Amino acid sequence: MGTILNALSRFEALIMGCLAAVAILLAVYEVAARYLMPSMLTDWGGEVIVYLMICAVLLGGGSLVSSGQHVRADLFIRKAPKPLRRAAEISSLVAGLAYCGIIAWYGVDMVEFARMIDIRSDSSLQFPQWIFYSVLPIAFASMALRFALLLWRALFLGQAAYPADPLHGHPGQSAGVA
Amino acid sequence: AEEYIIDISLDTGPTHLRNVLVHEITDRIEEASDGRLKFNFFEGGSQYNDRDVTTALAQGAMDMAVPGHWNLARIVPNYNVLGLPMFYGLPREDQYKATDGETGAALARETENKLDVTVLGNWMDLGFGAMFFTETQVDAPEDIKGLKMRSPGGPIAVSRFGKFGATGVSIPFPDVPQALQKGTIDGMMTTFESVRSAKLWDSGLKHSYSDFHAFYQYVPLISAHAWNELPEDLQQIMRTTWNEGVTSARETAAKAQAEAADEAARHGMRNVAAKAEDLDALRGDLMADQPQLVKELRIDPAMVELARKDLAS
Amino acid sequence: MSPVFALSGFMALLIAGFPVFLVLGIVSLVLFATEGRPLVAMPQLFIDHLKSDTLVSVPFFVIAATFMQRGGIAKALVDFAYGWIGGVRGGIALVCVLATMVFSAISGSSVATAMAMGALLVPAMQSTGYDNRFSLGVVASSGTLGILIPPSLAMILFAVVAGESVPQLFLAGVVPGLLQVAFFAIWIVYFSRRRGYVGGKPMSRTEFWAVNRRALPAMLLPVIILGGIYSGLVTVNEAAATAAFVSILVSLVFYKGCTLSEVPSILADSVKATAVIFFITIGALAFGHWITSEGLAKHMVDYVVENDLSAWHFLLVINAVMFLLGMFLETVAVILIVVPLVLPLLAPLGIDPVHFAVIIVINMEIALLTPPVGLNLFIMSSTTGAPVDDVARGVFPFILILVVLLALVTFIPQLSLFLPELIYGR
Ligand code: NA
Ligand code: NA
Numbered sequence: 001m002g003t004i005l006n007a008l009s010r011f012e013a014l015i016m017g018c019l020a021a022v023a024i025l026l027a028v029y030e031v032a033a034r035y036l037m038p039s040m041l042t043d044w045g046g047e048v049i050v051y052l053m054i055c056a057v058l059l060g061g062g063s064l065v066s067s068g069q070h071v072r073a074d075l076f077i078r079k080a081p082k083p084l085r086r087a088a089e090i091s092s093l094v095a096g097l098a099y100c101g102i103i104a105w106y107g108v109d110m111v112e113f114a115r116m117i118d119i120r121s122d123s124s125l126q127f128p129q130w131i132f133y134s135v136l137p138i139a140f141a142s143m144a145l146r147f148a149l150l151l152w153r154a155l156f157l158g159q160a161a162y163p164a165d166p167l168h169g170h171p172g173q174s175a176g177v178a
Numbered sequence: 179a180e181e182y183i184i185d186i187s188l189d190t191g192p193t194h195l196r197n198v199l200v201h202e203i204t205d206r207i208e209e210a211s212d213g214r215l216k217f218n219f220f221e222g223g224s225q226y227n228d229r230d231v232t233t234a235l236a237q238g239a240m241d242m243a244v245p246g247h248w249n250l251a252r253i254v255p256n257y258n259v260l261g262l263p264m265f266y267g268l269p270r271e272d273q274y275k276a277t278d279g280e281t282g283a284a285l286a287r288e289t290e291n292k293l294d295v296t297v298l299g300n301w302m303d304l305g306f307g308a309m310f311f312t313e314t315q316v317d318a319p320e321d322i323k324g325l326k327m328r329s330p331g332g333p334i335a336v337s338r339f340g341k342f343g344a345t346g347v348s349i350p351f352p353d354v355p356q357a358l359q360k361g362t363i364d365g366m367m368t369t370f371e372s373v374r375s376a377k378l379w380d381s382g383l384k385h386s387y388s389d390f391h392a393f394y395q396y397v398p399l400i401s402a403h404a405w406n407e408l409p410e411d412l413q414q415i416m417r418t419t420w421n422e423g424v425t426s427a428r429e430t431a432a433k434a435q436a437e438a439a440d441e442a443a444r445h446g447m448r449n450v451a452a453k454a455e456d457l458d459a460l461r462g463d464l465m466a467d468q469p470q471l472v473k474e475l476r477i478d479p480a481m482v483e484l485a486r487k488d489l490a491s
Numbered sequence: 492m493s494p495v496f497a498l499s500g501f502m503a504l505l506i507a508g509f510p511v512f513l514v515l516g517i518v519s520l521v522l523f524a525t526e527g528r529p530l531v532a533m534p535q536l537f538i539d540h541l542k543s544d545t546l547v548s549v550p551f552f553v554i555a556a557t558f559m560q561r562g563g564i565a566k567a568l569v570d571f572a573y574g575w576i577g578g579v580r581g582g583i584a585l586v587c588v589l590a591t592m593v594f595s596a597i598s599g600s601s602v603a604t605a606m607a608m609g610a611l612l613v614p615a616m617q618s619t620g621y622d623n624r625f626s627l628g629v630v631a632s633s634g635t636l637g638i639l640i641p642p643s644l645a646m647i648l649f650a651v652v653a654g655e656s657v658p659q660l661f662l663a664g665v666v667p668g669l670l671q672v673a674f675f676a677i678w679i680v681y682f683s684r685r686r687g688y689v690g691g692k693p694m695s696r697t698e699f700w701a702v703n704r705r706a707l708p709a710m711l712l713p714v715i716i717l718g719g720i721y722s723g724l725v726t727v728n729e730a731a732a733t734a735a736f737v738s739i740l741v742s743l744v745f746y747k748g749c750t751l752s753e754v755p756s757i758l759a760d761s762v763k764a765t766a767v768i769f770f771i772t773i774g775a776l777a778f779g780h781w782i783t784s785e786g787l788a789k790h791m792v793d794y795v796v797e798n799d800l801s802a803w804h805f806l807l808v809i810n811a812v813m814f815l816l817g818m819f820l821e822t823v824a825v826i827l828i829v830v831p832l833v834l835p836l837l838a839p840l841g842i843d844p845v846h847f848a849v850i851i852v853i854n855m856e857i858a859l860l861t862p863p864v865g866l867n868l869f870i871m872s873s874t875t876g877a878p879v880d881d882v883a884r885g886v887f888p889f890i891l892i893l894v895v896l897l898a899l900v901t902f903i904p905q906l907s908l909f910l911p912e913l914i915y916g917r
Contacts, residue, residue: 016762017755020554024739027551027732031725034326038345043331046348046544046728053547053762060759060766070510071767071821075863077508085508092509099516107534117236117292120252124333124474129252136538185784223654224783230539239532349726350544352656356915360723381915 005149009063012142019056023049044123051127055135062142065096065150068163089161093151100144107137182412183216184404186242187231189223195371195434196396197221199302200244202430203423210415215408217242232399236293241404244302244396247277247285248330251475254288258475259485261334263464266391267457270303270432272489273393277301279488284481289399296405298398299420303428304369305435307392310378311365312358316387317450319460328354328366333474337467338391341460355381369394371431374438379445386442389452389460494787497522511824515774522781536780537773544728545651546772549599550765551731552642555712555738556598556607557761562742562749564709565607568593571706573691574699581683582690583619584629587612588675591633595640595668596713597734599647601822601859605634605867609874621688623877628885631871632893633675635856638822640668642716642731645826645855648772649848652779652830657727658720659915663845663907664852667900671856674892682888708741721914768823775824779831788835795836802840806901809833810854817858821866825858826851849907853897860886860893 030045064070077088115130153159186204190196197219204217220226226234228249234240251257259281265273276282278300286297309316309327316322322342329335329346339346349357357363358381365383373383398420405413443449472482497518504514523533540546559565572590576582591608598604609630616626638645641661650657682688694702716734719725725733742748749757782788795805809829816825829851837844859867862883872879900906 013756013759013763017759020550020758020762021755024551024554024732024735027729028736031729031733034345034347035724041345043329043336043346043348047331049728049732050542050544050547053550054541056762057550057765057769058541060763061770064763064766064770069763069767070512070770071824072508072510072513073505073819073821073864074508075819076506088507092504092507092513095504095509095517096513099513099520102520102530103516103534103537106530109531110534110538113237113531114233117233117253119233120255120476122252123331124336126474126476132542133538136534136541140534220783224788225780227539230535233535233539234532237531237535238529239535348544352650352654353658353726356656356658357723357726359915360721362723362726 005066005146008142009066012059012063016056016059019052019059023052023056026052044121044125044127047121047123047125047127051132055132058135058139059142061139062146065143065146066163074162086161090151090154093147093154093161096147097144097151100140100147104137104140104144107133107140111137181214181216182408183218184241184400185218185220185225186244187220187223187226187234187240188244189226189228189231191222191375194375195431196244196302196304199423199427199430203302203420203427206423207416207419210419211412215412215416232293232295235295235399235401238401238403240401242298242398242400244398246304247301247395247397248392250289250397254285254292255476256285256288256478256481258334258471259477259481261392261475262471262477262482262485263461263468264482264485264489265393266461266464267389267452268393268489269390270306270393270428273395275491276485276488277395279491281481281485281488284484289397293399294402295399296402298400299417300424301395301397302424303431304394304396305371305431306388306390307367307369307394308386308388309365309367309391310373310383311385311387312361312382313384314364315385315448315450318453318456319389322387325364326362328357328363330367333471337464337471341463341467354378358382367391370435370438370442374441379442379447383442384447386439386447386449387452388449389457494785505820511821512770512774515771515778515828519774519777519781522785523777526781526784533777536777540651540773540776541769543651545647545657546769548657548728548731549644549647549768550762551728551735552599552644552647553603553765554735554758554761555731556600556603557757557764558735558738558742558749559594559597559709559712560603560607561757562738563746564597564712564738564741564748565590565594566611566748567702567706567709567746569608569611570702571709574694574702577691578693579690581679581688583612583616584621584626584679584683584688585676586691587616587629588633588672588679591630591636592640592668592672593710593713595636596717597642597709597738598637599642599644601635601637601856602866602870604637605631605859605870606874608634609871613871613875613877615691619689619691622686624881624885625682626885627871627875627877627882628887628889629675629679631867631882632860632886632889634867634870635859635893636668636671639664639671639849639852639856641665642727643852644768645822645852646848647727648768648823648826649830649851651772652776652827653834653844653848655844655848659845659911660848661717661720661727662910662914663849665910666906667849667853667896670899670906671893671896674896675889678888678892708745711741712737771823771827775827775831778828782831783835791832792835792839795839800840802842803902805836805840806842806850810850810897810901813851813854814857814861817854818861819864820858821864822855822858825855843904843908845911846904846907850897850901853893853900857890857893857897860890 026045027049033041077085111130111133114133119129121127154161188197208215228245231243231245235243247257289297322344325344326347327344328349347363439449501518568590572586576585594604612630613626641664646660647657650660712734716730719730720727837847859865868879868882871882
């Protein structure tokens with residue numbers, strides 16, 4: 001189970017890296033084209049950059065759950081008596097599973113709806129929006145899966161509900177927090 | 179009697195022409211309903227942008243909206259028919275022939291079937307689009323060649339910019355003033371009223387060229403969820419009062435656009451109206467692209483035929 | 492549902508240590524459900540807001556910052572600053588402020604800025620005999636400049652929620668940012684004199700020119716970003732993407748701080764760091780959606796108008812509230828919780844949103860330094876191995892300086908609005 005999820009995280013990271021790289025190249029191409037060869041300018045570049053980057057970013061949600069890197073204020077609860085702390089952490093995992101599951105579920109509805117009424121983008125690409133929308137239920141389902149795994153480990157394997165505070169562990173990961 | 183509240187979303191601010199006009203009409207409806215009907219406004223996009231509000235109506239998350247017809251085209255591509263070269267540069271009396279005629283009715287039917295909404299009645303006007311420039315005085319279409327213009331995107335704009343030889347740049351609206359000042363763009367397409375409400379002459383717009391390239395109208399939509407809750411007499415009141423209101427709102431809008439052009443002139447803008455022969459020549463030129471656009475924009479050829487008949491009537 | 496109930500449930504979940512994105516999400520979901528709204532509207536709201544030209548600049552800026560930090564650009568800037576002012580009394584501490592200022596003109600994140608500078612400068616100061624806590628304090632608190640001097644992720648998030656113009660917000664941070672640099676420098680010189688700190692070993696002439704040459708590609712980045720935006724050559728988005736591109740290129744080719752095969756994984760790390768921000772952002776936008784739909788905003792405006800509150804009172808109260816929230820919460824969360832709530836009040840009170848953005852950002856700089864939850868304290872502790880407590884003591888004088896800066900900026904709107912008015916005539 002753990003190895004499968006690790007493989008999934010690595011796979012997600014690979015996709016995220018590639019999507020971001022293409023987005024950067026496309027953005028630089030757009031700027032260059034505007035000044036060097038206006039006739040080669042697309043009217044869909046900006047739109048595609050958004051699709052690529054937003055998909056990349058959303059796909060990061062799952063591994064953030066596994067590694068406990070979603071920001072939380074755990075200061076009070078860490079000082080609370082142990083049973084209380086455990087109860088709070090377990091319930092936050094349950095809540096995470098429920099919330100991400102619900103959003104993924106209704107996210108599928110949203111995708112189906114967009115497909116049914118066939119929403120397209122404004123550019124000459126006329127890109128079917130349901131394809132872009134799909135990343136949202138996928139991302140939330142991937143987070144729900146990770147919450148479920150953390151819950152399983154906490155309840156049945158007696159592990160800590162949340163992995164260690166990443167800021168004290170690998171600070172290189174949180175460079176993006178403002 | 180029971181009271182009904184209709185939540186209405188407009189992404190423009192309370193002083194925008196559309197909001198003023200919609201408030202006028204909904205006030206009349208409230209009055210005609212003897213206080214049984216109330217409208218609850220969410221303005222300035224505090225709930226939804228026009229881009230997204232149609233989906234919200236269809237999903238039942240919002241009761242009413244009055245989005246521009248161009249906003250509906252991403253779901254009902256046949257609305258694109260109004261952007262085709264055949265409409266280029268026509269006076270508003272001609273535009274009404276289509277939007278109040280068979281074309282508008284067919285579009286309404288399609289919208290209602292597809293989106294689970296009701297088209298309340300006739301469309302409300304914003305007015306004609308014109309082209310605005312910072313430093314370039316444009317007296318004829320060829321003067322636009324080589325300029326960087328803010329682009330709304332889409333095949334229609336691409337085709338038009340191609341004919342003019344201009345480059346399209348996409349810029350979010352809040353950034354338009356500095357893009358104009360800094361020369362990221364040399365101009366934009368919009369209406370005089372929008373220039374006035376954003377005081378864009380302060381950002382360096384000095385010239386305008388009225389080529390009537392688009393006639394902007396708003397389509398009144400109510401979600402089926404909200405509409406079906408209303409008793410029949412209230413539905414009737416809403417429909418008739420709306421259409422009465424639109425008749426006078428159209429005159430108000432035309433006057434407001436003219437006044438906005440005057441105000442722009444007072445702030446030093448040099449307004450040029452396109453010559454009729456230039457417009458005819460340009461329309462003829464653009465018409466060559468029309469079959470290709472119809473295909474690219476996924477417009478039903480039957481709709482194009484309907485519009486042609488309406489315009490010829 | 493009653494707002495009081497919603498807000499207390501909200502606080503309870505935060506205190507119970509639920510992830511912030513989850514707290515905002517659950518509360519919004521419950522509110523949507525109890526109002527009888529179709530739940531499909533919530534993911535729809537998320538994706539509608541994510542499809543934004545403004546938001547997409549955030550990952551680009553984060554990528555640029557990550558490569559600058561790992562790719563040797565930070566080191567080049569520190570050497571450059573050392574060449575110029577390393578020799579004066581308290582020189583290495585001043586180098587930190589100067590190099591951080593330049594780094595901040597490329598990085599939009601305070602945490603990334605502190606992280607990049609900490610690893611390089613704290614050991615240097617300690618080996619020159621500077622007080623340990625002072626050294627930690629200088630780096631941790633200079634790092635906060637990352638969100639005040641443009642570009643700034645905090646300002647971009649404010650722009651997204653408030654519908655403001657990013658370039659104007661960026662400009663508003665310039666004068667307060669330079670003031671912060673000046674105040675910090677004055678304090679450092681005073682403190683160093685009192686302690687009798689020496690300067691660093693002066694560089695030889697050849698060394699001096701070498702570090703200047705070596706810093707050139709790094710100095711190119713602020714020129715690309717700020718020069719590009721304010722000359723009108725590129726939009727904010729394009730500037731961010733270009734900065735990301737150039738920082739990857741410069742790291743690979745010039746400073747050789749990373750290899751081509753490392754690029755995808757560094758990209759993925761940066762994107763993941765952005766995900767932390769975006770999941771909170773969409774939750775906050777859903778929460779803000781509820782606040783306007785419930786008419787809560789209208790009630791607050793009515794309250795302000797009826798009680799004839801002055802802008803002065805409001806700003807005093809909001810500063811106190813943000814100081815408290817900032818002690819316990821991460822900055823992105825504070826911005827995204829506070830902005831939707833107070834936004835409707837700004838116009839009735841006659842407060843310019845651009846001015847207010849700067850006030851929020853300085854509050855967030857303080858929040859990064861105040862215990863118990865101050866990210867820059869943690870960063871400094873984990874990059875140097877010093878206890879968080881020591882860092883917290885070290886930043887204390889700098890927090891006081893920032894509070895003075897906050898007071899000045901709050902009650903002299905011109906400090907923020909001068910440049911935007913000059914350039915854009917708002
Ligand atoms: Na910065
Ligand atoms: Na803090």
